Amino acid sequence: MSHPSASGEAAHGDGAMHEHHGSLRGYLTGFMLAAILTIIPFWLVMGHVIADTWLTIFIVLVLAVVQIFVHIRYFLHLDARSEGGWNLMALIFTAVLVIIVLGASIWVMYNENANMMPMSPQYRHHVQGK
Amino acid sequence: MNTTAIDSAASVPPEFLCREEAPPRNGTLLGFWIYLMSDCFIFASLFACNAVLGSNYAGGPTAAEVFDLPGLALNTALLLVSSVTFGFAMLEMARQNKRAMLGWLAVAGLLAAAFVGLEIHEFLGMIAEGAGPGRSAFLSSFFTLVATHGLHVTLGILWLIVLMVQTTKFGLNEANVRRLQCLSMFWHFLDLVWVGVFSYVYLIGVLR
Numbered sequence: 210m211s212h213p214s215a216s217g218e219a220a221h222g223d224g225a226m227h228e229h230h231g232s233l234r235g236y237l238t239g240f241m242l243a244a245i246l247t248i249i250p251f252w253l254v255m256g257h258v259i260a261d262t263w264l265t266i267f268i269v270l271v272l273a274v275v276q277i278f279v280h281i282r283y284f285l286h287l288d289a290r291s292e293g294g295w296n297l298m299a300l301i302f303t304a305v306l307v308i309i310v311l312g313a314s315i316w317v318m319y320n321e322n323a324n325m326m327p328m329s330p331q332y333r334h335h336v337q338g339k
Numbered sequence: 340m341n342t343t344a345i346d347s348a349a350s351v352p353p354e355f356l357c358r359e360e361a362p363p364r365n366g367t368l369l370g371f372w373i374y375l376m377s378d379c380f381i382f383a384s385l386f387a388c389n390a391v392l393g394s395n396y397a398g399g400p401t402a403a404e405v406f407d408l409p410g411l412a413l414n415t416a417l418l419l420v421s422s423v424t425f426g427f428a429m430l431e432m433a434r435q436n437k438r439a440m441l442g443w444l445a446v447a448g449l450l451a452a453a454f455v456g457l458e459i460h461e462f463l464g465m466i467a468e469g470a471g472p473g474r475s476a477f478l479s480s481f482f483t484l485v486a487t488h489g490l491h492v493t494l495g496i497l498w499l500i501v502l503m504v505q506t507t508k509f510g511l512n513e514a515n516v517r518r519l520q521c522l523s524m525f526w527h528f529l530d531l532v533w534v535g536v537f538s539y540v541y542l543i544g545v546l547r
Contacts, residue, residue, distance in 0.1 A: 236426040243419055247537075251415075254542045255408050266543050273538035277531055284422055284527040292369045299369075303376040307383040314387035 231286050239283025246276040371521040375528045378491075382532050385484040389540055394547055397475035402544035405470045405478075407461065414457050415537050418492075421450035422530040429523050437511055441503055447526070448499045451492055458489045481540060488536055491529050498522055 250269040252258065259265045281287045281300075289297050393402070428443035462482070465471065472482035502522060506515050 231426065231430070233427075233430060236423055236430070239426075240419070240423045247415055247419065247534075250538060250542055251408070251412050254545060262546050266546055269538050269542050269546075273534055276534050276538075280422075280527060280531040280534065284426060284530070285524060292372070295369050296372050299373050299376050303379050307379060310380070310383050311387050311390065315390045318391040 231283065235283050235286075239279055242279045242283070243276055246272050246279065367517055368520060368524070371524060375524060378528070381487065382484070382535070385480070385487060386535060386539065389480040389484050389544075392476040392480040393540075393544055395476035397477075399475040399478065400468070400470045402477065402481075402541075402547070405465055405468070406541050406545055408541070408545065410457065410461060411537055411541050414454055415533065417450050417454045417457070418530050418533050421447045421454065422527055424450065425523055425526045429519070432511060432516065432519060435511060437506065440511075441506065444499060444503055448496055448503075451496050451499075451526075455489055455493055455496070458485070462486070481544075484540060485536060488529065488532055491525075491532075495522070495525055495529060498525070 250272050253265050253268060259268075287296055287300065291297070424443050425447040428440045428447060431437075431440035431443060462485075465478075470478055472479050499522060502515065502518055505518070509515060
């Protein structure tokens with residue numbers, strides 16, 4: 210790759226290998242953000258702060274997604290430049306497939322449960338009798 | 340067919356969209372990243388299982404009854420601090436400061452070991468209460484997902500010990516630096532997966 214690396218890094222031979230260590234400030238910023246994004250959902254759930262369960266679930270999910278981006282940015286040091294953009298490509302590809310797998314499974318199985326034929330009392334007795 | 344048209348087309352130099360060499364020079368880190376993405380699929384399918392089966396209690400204990408949230412908060416903190424201390428080790432590695440790096444790696448490893456210890460303690464407690472993986476579909480999916488993550492952390496600790504011995508014996512040569520960078524990605528990736536576990540499996544599990 211032709212990253213214009215600083216002369217100090219180029220002296221180590223493989224410039225690309227020394228590019229994404231991050232900095233102390235980066236790790237501490239990531240840690241602070243991750244800690245805040247962890248404390249809020251714990252507080253919401255343990256303290257029963259919001260009466261509406263679905264709203265709480267939604268907020269916890271959103272905070273988790275935000276925290277995942279914080280980890281990617283500050284701990285994994287992933288941006289559009291790392292490995293010439295191939296890392297990001299692989300991540301986007303994975304994210305799309307993961308969303309399809311998770312979203313479709315939940316969607317299909319939710320409908321499966323709703324569309325299940327009700328068990329006849331006779332059969333229910335048979336199952337429980339085993 | 341008009342042959343002159345073909346000739347003139349062939350004389351135009353081809354134009355490529357990707358002008359740079361692919362794959363990039365430092366292929367190992369990209370390869371390891373793609374492995375992590377495949378690991379992502381394993382966790383995604385286990386998360387999907389948990390999403391589908393998470394409230395099938397089969398008359399057994401519910402998520403709210405078996406999960407210990409203060410213990411979970413401690414576990415989450417251990418893993419997050421472990422992730423950050425591993426980052427500090429990588430900063431020391433960049434400065435070629437081997438002793439400080441080994442020190443931070445040891446701290447990260449011990450924190451992760453405490454995490455695994457607490458998790459095993461939690462599992463054994465649940466099994467003793469009759470909430471083992473065989474009790475209900477909810478518990479099967481819970482144990483499969485969380486134990487898969489725990490197994491990853493355990494193997495990460497093993498890998499960490501091997502690399503600490505390697506670095507002590509052979510120093511921070513190019514191969515060891517590369518291996519430590521891979522382990523660093525693995526370590527941070529497991530913390531990232533844990534965000535999904537504590538948010539979705541535990542916190543939302545308790546709510547629904």
